[in-house]
Amino acid sequence: MEAFKTHTGIGAPLRRSNVDTDQIIPAEYLKRITRHGYEDGLFKAWRDDESFVMNHPIYKNATVLVAGAEFGTGSSREHAVWALMDYGFKVVISPRFADIFRGNSGKGGLLTAQVSDEVTEQLWAYLEQSPGAEITVDLPTQTITAGAISASFEIDPYVKWRLVEGLDDIGITMQQLEQITSFEHSRAAWRPKTLS
Amino acid sequence: MAKTLSEKVWDAHVVAQGEGDTPDLLYVDLHLIHEVTSPQAFDGLRAAGRKVRRPDLTVATEDHNVPTLNIDKPIADPISRAQVEALRTNCDEFGVPRYSLGHAEQGIVHVVGPQTGLTQPGMTIVCGDSHTSTHGAFGALAFGIGTSEVEHVLATQTLPLKKFKTMAVTVNNQLPAGVTAKDLILTIIAKIGTGGGQGYVLEYRGEAVRNLSMEGRMTMCNMSIEGGARAGMIAPDETTFAYIQGKDRAPKGKDWDEAVAYWRTLPTDADAKFDHEVILDASTLSPFVTWGTNPGQGVPLSAVVPDPADFSDPVERTAAERALVYMDLTPGTKLKDIFVDTVFLGSCTNGRIEDLRAAASIIEGNKLANNLKMIVVPGSARVRLQAESEGLDKVFVAAGAEWRNAGCSMCLGMNPDKLSSGERAASTSNRNFEGRQGPGGRTHLVSPQVAAATALLGHLAEPKDLGM
Numbered sequence: 001m002e003a004f005k006t007h008t009g010i011g012a013p014l015r016r017s018n019v020d021t022d023q024i025i026p027a028e029y030l031k032r033i034t035r036h037g038y039e040d041g042l043f044k045a046w047r048d049d050e051s052f053v054m055n056h057p058i059y060k061n062a063t064v065l066v067a068g069a070e071f072g073t074g075s076s077r078e079h080a081v082w083a084l085m086d087y088g089f090k091v092v093i094s095p096r097f098a099d100i101f102r103g104n105s106g107k108g109g110l111l112t113a114q115v116s117d118e119v120t121e122q123l124w125a126y127l128e129q130s131p132g133a134e135i136t137v138d139l140p141t142q143t144i145t146a147g148a149i150s151a152s153f154e155i156d157p158y159v160k161w162r163l164v165e166g167l168d169d170i171g172i173t174m175q176q177l178e179q180i181t182s183f184e185h186s187r188a189a190w191r192p193k194t195l196s
Numbered sequence: 197m198a199k200t201l202s203e204k205v206w207d208a209h210v211v212a213q214g215e216g217d218t219p220d221l222l223y224v225d226l227h228l229i230h231e232v233t234s235p236q237a238f239d240g241l242r243a244a245g246r247k248v249r250r251p252d253l254t255v256a257t258e259d260h261n262v263p264t265l266n267i268d269k270p271i272a273d274p275i276s277r278a279q280v281e282a283l284r285t286n287c288d289e290f291g292v293p294r295y296s297l298g299h300a301e302q303g304i305v306h307v308v309g310p311q312t313g314l315t316q317p318g319m320t321i322v323c324g325d326s327h328t329s330t331h332g333a334f335g336a337l338a339f340g341i342g343t344s345e346v347e348h349v350l351a352t353q354t355l356p357l358k359k360f361k362t363m364a365v366t367v368n369n370q371l372p373a374g375v376t377a378k379d380l381i382l383t384i385i386a387k388i389g390t391g392g393g394q395g396y397v398l399e400y401r402g403e404a405v406r407n408l409s410m411e412g413r414m415t416m417c418n419m420s421i422e423g424g425a426r427a428g429m430i431a432p433d434e435t436t437f438a439y440i441q442g443k444d445r446a447p448k449g450k451d452w453d454e455a456v457a458y459w460r461t462l463p464t465d466a467d468a469k470f471d472h473e474v475i476l477d478a479s480t481l482s483p484f485v486t487w488g489t490n491p492g493q494g495v496p497l498s499a500v501v502p503d504p505a506d507f508s509d510p511v512e513r514t515a516a517e518r519a520l521v522y523m524d525l526t527p528g529t530k531l532k533d534i535f536v537d538t539v540f541l542g543s544c545t546n547g548r549i550e551d552l553r554a555a556a557s558i559i560e561g562n563k564l565a566n567n568l569k570m571i572v573v574p575g576s577a578r579v580r581l582q583a584e585s586e587g588l589d590k591v592f593v594a595a596g597a598e599w600r601n602a603g604c605s606m607c608l609g610m611n612p613d614k615l616s617s618g619e620r621a622a623s624t625s626n627r628n629f630e631g632r633q634g635p636g637g638r639t640h641l642v643s644p645q646v647a648a649a650t651a652l653l654g655h656l657a658e659p660k661d662l663g664m
Binding site: 015016017018020022023026027028030031032033034035045068069070073074075076077078079081096097098099100103104107108117156157158161169170172173174176177179180183184187188189190191192193194195 | 211212217218219221223225226232233235236239244246249251252253254255260261273275276278279282292293313314316319324325326340341342343344345347348351352353354356358390391394395421422424426445446447451452454455458489490511512514515518608609610627629630631632635636
């Protein structure tokens with residue numbers, strides 16, 4: 001995974017709460033067996049509406065999404081993270097993220113920056129006033145700056161460490177194989193097996 | 197130290213304790229996989245030259261994008277077919293057992309685990325599907341994961357995780373007649389909101405929960421994710437043990453005694469503390485349905501469509517305004533005056549034998565309302581066989597409904613069973629998101645009983661409206 005330190009890019013204001021993963025990428029796109037190429041499905045139903053904010057050409061190269069609370073609820077599909085990243089997003093800012101979505105983002109290298117409702121509102125107002133304005137997100141210091149706005153954001157310290165270092169989870173766990181094997185020896189024999 | 201049910205299960209699976217900010221490494225007892233969230237994980241294994249560590253703790257089924265008609269023929273959609281074929285090839289290459297179309301155990305992954313006896317109390321169970329919380333009904337710690345985590349579990353049989361916070365959802369007294377587990381969980385979600393459970397594992401407790409069947413408990417735990425919780429659990433008891441005993445993969449003989457003795461130690465200790473508690477009085481509940489586009493937007497069936505102006509929270513008000521436009525509803529309309537085009541009975545929430553029996557008992561001897569379409573989709577091939585042995589299929593077909601093969605079907609709009617744009621449905625599934633059941637489709641989440649009454653009357657209704 002690519003290490004994440006600081007990112008500056010165009011912010012897109014998505015003034016909606018409860019953006020579930022079915023909206024981020026509809027199930028129809030989940031039939032594919034690849035890990036890339038999902039940008040065409042991002043917010044598919046909403047993008048069919050001409051007035052949808054992301055259809056403004058200025059957001060074609062947006063990389064920081066500012067969305068309402070409960071972002072990423074619903075289905076566990078990691079395709080939602082892939083679609084956002086394939087489109088070019090590096091960061092999603094929201095007051096609250098659904099647990100599975102946040103976990104998936106941490107694995108894929110998409111930064112989920114949690115801020116207060118007030119900061120979200122300030123960022124929306126700023127971006128709507130100055131469409132195409134940039135936002136800087138600095139992970140080591142956990143700060144967001146945009147115009148005159150400067151705010152801190154929350155992120156799990158372990159996920160932060162992994163993102164900053166660009167570490168792969170499986171590689172880390174593979175160093176604990178001995179402990180896994182020893183745990184397996186202690187499991188009760190009656191625990192069910194799928195193969196007889 | 198006194199512990200809750202989830203803490204006991206967690207602590208029994210810690211392979212390596214995390215220090216400071218580092219997560220615990222948790223062992224996984226059962227990994228369920230399906231065609232949609234696994235192909236990229238198997239590719240990852242291949243690219244890294246890794247194996248599946250424990251194929252004997254892993255099992256696959258085909259459910260999300262399989263058709264529920266003509267299952268003896270090749271899948272017509274080439275992209276769906278390629279995905280199902282990828283699952284078969286991956287399983288065969290890595291030695292993972294699979295229940296493919298045509299197998300008696302094939303069906304929705306969360307129906308398969310319990311029916312085979314693989315789902316047992318005190319286990320850790322994961323699957324690349326958010327409704328994995330279903331298995332918590334047995335007192336297992338079960339939760340959905342993403343594809344990267346699927347790969348992690350395939351490779352190591354573990355997951356690095358931080359302990360969940362605990363929330364007790366205590367439901368005192370008894371549910372009135374005609375009020376079901378589905379009504380109860382929809383009420384809870386409306387109360388705590390779609391984000392209320394974030395970071396928590398919910399433990400459902402109290403008299404009303406103890407009185408539920410295993411099917412009812414699964415319906416409740418299934419929708420924990422709709423309240424934002426990663427997992428929902430119910431302490432195992434005699435109802436649980438009776439359900440498991442004799443199942444194919446259940447412990448037998450001396451093993452059974454040993455297992456039950458262990459399972460009896462799992463319930464939350466009397467003096468254990470939860471991080472949060474929510475209390476409900478079951479006796480005040482009634483059939484509950486959704487009017488909006490997230491599962492928290494629900495009201496009693498006897499109520500009217502709410503007016504966004506009545507929401508004090510501006511975010512909720514805006515969400516309600518959007519939802520009413522999408523749902524094409526007017527504030528003040530009685531829910532029971534809403535006519536539907538389609539009724540969907542099925543899904544991992546309500547596709548079990550008890551759900552089919554409940555609906556059939558209402559439909560028996562009656563005809564569907566004019567121009568209304570109903571599809572009945574058993575949760576698994578085994579549920580279908582059981583239902584047919586009881587003659588339930590004939591009840592549905594005689595009423596004018598379609599009797600299908602097992603799968604996720606119309607719950608999620610990724611197989612041929614979909615709503616068309618503008619089509620309105622009463623669905624026993626779990627999500628009423630925009631376009632969830634097909635682009636432009638409109639969903640009202642309901643119990644099997646409400647689904648059946650609605651199918652007969654044409655508008656949202658409960659059995660009482662039929663004089664039952």
